[in-house]
Amino acid sequence: MKRTGRSNTTDEQDPTPGRRGGTGPHPLGGAVVVPSQDGEPVAGPASAANPVVESDLPAHAGSPETEPRRRLSFGLERFSGLYVWGALILLFALWVPDTFLTTSNAKIIAGDQAITAMLALGIIIPLAAGVFDLSFAGVLGVSVALTAYMQVEGQSPVVAAIIAILGAAVIGAVNGFVVVHLRVNSFIATLGMSSLLAAAAYWITDGKQITEGFSSTFLDLGTKQLLGIPLPFYVMLVVAAIIYVVIEYLPVGRYLYAAGGNPQAARLAGVRVDRIVFGSLVASSFVAGVTGVVLAARLGTASQDIGPSYLLPAFSAVFLGSTQIKAGRVNVLGTLIAIYLLATGVKGLQLAGAPVYVNDLFNGAALIIAVALAARSARRV
Amino acid sequence: MPQTPALQVHALSKTFTGQRALIEVDLELQPGELRALVGQNGCGKSTLIKVLAGYHDPDPAGEVLVDGQPLALGVAGAGDHAGLRFVHQDLGLVPTLDACDNLAMGHGYERNRARLISWRREHRMAQETLRDLGYDIDVRQPTGHLVISERTAIALARALSPRSTPPRVLVLDEPTANLPAAEISRLFEVVRAVRDRGVAVLFVSHHLDEVFTLCETVTVLRDGRHVVTRPVQGLDEDALIALMIGRTLEQFEVPTGSVAERHGEPVLQARDLHSAVLHGVDLDVRPGEVIGVAGITGSGREELALALFGGIGRTGTVTVSGKPVDPHRPDKAVEAGMALVPAERHANAAFLDSTLRENVSIVSPGDFLRRGLLNRSREVSEVTSWLTKLNVRPPHPERQLATLSGGNQQKVILARWMRQHPAVLVLDEPTQGVDVGAKADIHTLVEQAAAAGAAVIVVSTDHSELTRLAERVLVLREGRIADVLRRPHIDPDRITAATIGAKQGAAA
Known part of the structure; x- marks a missing residue:
């Protein structure tokens, strides 16, 4: 890492080797840096033998006496997503006024995104703690399959849902065990788990589409509307509210960001980083399990290949969201803004006659551009 | 005809923002010479080596010749081409x-x-x-x-x-700091063989016994100046230490008696601590007492604080007010009333991208719960009062930690722990990379914490800091407490002498 200034160290002092681990000025904050193999003894024997003396040098070379830049920027950066969203709405309102600017279109956008939004909200938790969960899409698939299969086997929808959600939590616990106790990098551990879960989903559904056997009350959950918006949207709001409160208003939220920001410092401040990481992986699987139940109700079918298509959109939304509201941190409100910003753009383009692939095109471009802009502003700090 | 010196250094100076780390240093090494370079911490050794390595750009007017050829200074890799080679400490x-x-x-x-x-x-x-x-x-x-x-x-x-080009000059910077004794003598064999090939060797070490074993000549630096270059023969350790610190150490009487009466029962007790570097350390610290810990690199100084706190693997027992503290469980240490301000702030303590508020409250955010939820205004007001109390500038709780200077960052870390009112406060290099004003503030805080009844341990390589703060200084050598200095027999030179092996106070 390049040092940002000349150190004024005197004799016997080594210049600081740059900031370590997950605390670097990363475009997405510490939260999305793949953590180094956990338990790296930063001050263990190896480095203790070579004490690095820090220079009196803020790594962000900002002048200590200047006010934080964001106070002067009228929230332009923190809320840029809202401005862009507004601009998109205005654009399509002028472009395709007849179809875009209707309440039914707004309701469709709100309802369609509930599943992706719930999944994205779920993975905020491990990403805040500095670990990846790539297996949530697989958990979603297994949860959908289990919910359907149990009902086909004659279980009540409630029992089916409980089994699916508990199963998801167990998968999260396995992830947590592999990452925390076997010290496998979370990216790899959950990537491997995804593959296992794809196999499991195939095994449960026997590779066939399950279309019969759902109870009608269960299907109501996915299709009934309140104020013209399907129920899953409200489930998503409840999930968002719970995660928001946990992250912003409970001590465990602080521990999550601390573990993600600098695990060694968190540990030496008495935070049980291992538990936090374990719990975060259980939580994201749990949310994916709940989402699976809702998705099964919404689709009324189950097949083994449902999960993977949600992987990228959910991650995109979280990363894009991390440039909003609390810049540099994955967060709930930013993620919701990102989800609906992207959905609005895609929907508008579709109504304006764009081809089907505009969905992928728009999502990908928006993610790269937004994160690149965030990285640029981080460098200017 | 005299042979060309392998290395010539003429009038080399280096100034760091007003501070002169090297002042017109001259040095000359002949091919096949085995030269030791010694001096206490801060004498300019490291700066000299970094200038030679092209890492620091020296002040103009200085000159370095390798094999008679002028060396481009401040250019990394220039020395390498000229045959000036390094084995750095890391x-x-x-x-x-x-x-x-x-x-x-x-x-x-x-x-x-x-x-x-x-x-x-x-x-x-x-x-x-x-x-x-x-x-x-x-x-x-x-x-x-x-x-x-x-x-x-x-x-x-x-x-x-x-x-x-073949190597002409080999600079060895503390090559033995972590080596077991048998490996040191093996390394010395290799170094002698290198010397026999006509390579000049500059051997930098804190270990004076090694200087006497290996080297023929010795150069002493003090306060950035060249003090003397002379044959090792005719010197003994005490004479060499006197050259390094600039005066002779009078032997002083071993203090007797105990301070137990003044402070009551020990609140922190450590027995038989072992880690990768520590080999059986016992420790008792009483409420209100400030203990200093000194030692050279590799002596165990770097590990003691973390070992006490459970931050690294260790064996032995540590108790705080009778409650045992497990290794690998810093959370238990916190629960028992211990606080650690670790060395290497950026790696071990700072959440640079987080706000001051979050940095201060991370140990026990639960203190700010109201009806089960974190109460932001309560948190802001308490954190602000701590930032003000510790003279953090600016005391704005919503600022990012990274935007503060090093000294203010360190005060934020102190605020984090002072808020806990710890029974035992362990500080590891508390004023590392901190400006003079912040340093004085931190020293005052340490004294206040002790006055309020905390048992304080200060681990430091800054021996004037230990002199200012500590009533007792434990000197570590080779993983053991080799010496204990007590007031009024503590001064920076005595600590330095004790860390490099001059016998004086009583062993613990």
Whole structure:
């Protein structure tokens, strides 16, 4: 890492080797840096033998006496997503006024995104703690399959849902065990788990589409509307509210960001980083399990290949969201803004006659551009 | 005809923002000379080496000649081409690469007619290079898996590889800091063999016994100036220490009596602490007492604070007010009333991207719960009062920690722990990279904490800091408490002398 200034160290002092681990000025904050193999003894024997003396040098070379830049920027950066969203709405309102600017279109956008939004909200938790969960899409698939299969086997929808959600939590616990106790990098551990879960989903559904056997009350959950918006949207709001409160208003939220920001410092401040990481992986699987139940109700079918298509959109939304509201941190409100910003753009383009692939095109471009802009502003700090 | 000196340094100075770290230093090494470079912390040794390595740009007017040829100063790699080679204290190996690749970082890979690397040949050559030095090392192992003596050998082999010019001068910076005794004598054999080839060796060490074993001549630096260069013969350790610190140490009487009455029962007790570097340390600290810990690199000084706090693996027992503190469980140490301000703030303590508020409240955010939820305004007001109390500038709780200067960052970390009202406060290099004003503030805080009844341990390489704060200074050598200095017999020179082995106070 390049040092940002000349150190004024005197004799016997080594210049600081740059900031370590997950605390670097990363475009997405510490939260999305793949953590180094956990338990790296930063001050263990190896480095203790070579004490690095820090220079009196803020790594962000900002002048200590200047006010934080964001106070002067009228929230332009923190809320840029809202401005862009507004601009998109205005654009399509002028472009395709007849179809875009209707309440039914707004309701469709709100309802369609509930599943992706719930999944994205779920993975905020491990990403805040500095670990990846790539297996949530697989958990979603297994949860959908289990919910359907149990009902086909004659279980009540409630029992089916409980089994699916508990199963998801167990998968999260396995992830947590592999990452925390076997010290496998979370990216790899959950990537491997995804593959296992794809196999499991195939095994449960026997590779066939399950279309019969759902109870009608269960299907109501996915299709009934309140104020013209399907129920899953409200489930998503409840999930968002719970995660928001946990992250912003409970001590465990602080521990999550601390573990993600600098695990060694968190540990030496008495935070049980291992538990936090374990719990975060259980939580994201749990949310994916709940989402699976809702998705099964919404689709009324189950097949083994449902999960993977949600992987990228959910991650995109979280990363894009991390440039909003609390810049540099994955967060709930930013993620919701990102989800609906992207959905609005895609929907508008579709109504304006764009081809089907505009969905992928728009999502990908928006993610790269937004994160690149965030990285640029981080460098200017 | 006199031969050309291998290394000549003329009137070399280096000024860091108003502070002169090197003042017109002259140095001359003949081919085949084994020279020691000694001096206490802060004398200018490291600066000199970094200037030679091209890492620091010296003040104009200074001049360095290698083999009679002027060296471009402030240019990394210039010395390398001229035959001026280094084994730095951290060795500079890439731990994930094997010996072969690490050696190639010096001279590149040889390629065959197809422009491809012949790995078989590379491995054979690496093996032979190391065998020439007397080491038989598996050159396919990542160097991170090798023991320290093997890694030292690889770094040495890399420094000695011929490249464009053969090595003329070899600078060894604290090469023995982590080596076991048997490996040290083996290394010395290799160094002597290198010397016999006509290479001039500059050996930098805190270990005076090694200087006497290995070197023929010695150069002493003090306060950035060259003090003396002379043969080792005719010197003894006390005389050399006197040269390093600038005056003689009078032997002083061993203080007797106990301070137990003044402070009551010990609140922190450690028994038989062992870690990678510590070999059986016992410790008692009483409420209101400030204990200093000193030691050279590798003495165990770097590990003591973390070992007490449970931040690293250790054996032995640590109790706070009778409650045991487990290794690997800093949370238990916090629960028992211990606080640690660790060394290397950025790696071990700071959440740079977080706000001051979050940095301060992280240990127990639960204090700010109201009806089960974190109450922001309560948190802001308490954190602000701590920031103000500790004179953090600016005391704005919503600022990002990274935007503060090092001294203010350190005060934020102190605020984090002072808020806990710890029974035991452990500070590891508390004023590392901190400006003078913040340093004085931090010292005042430490005294206040002790006055309020905390048992305080200050681990530091800054011996005037220990002199100012500590009633007792434990001196670590080779993982054990080798010496204990007590007021009024504490001063920076005595601490320095004790850390490098001059016998004085009573062993604990």
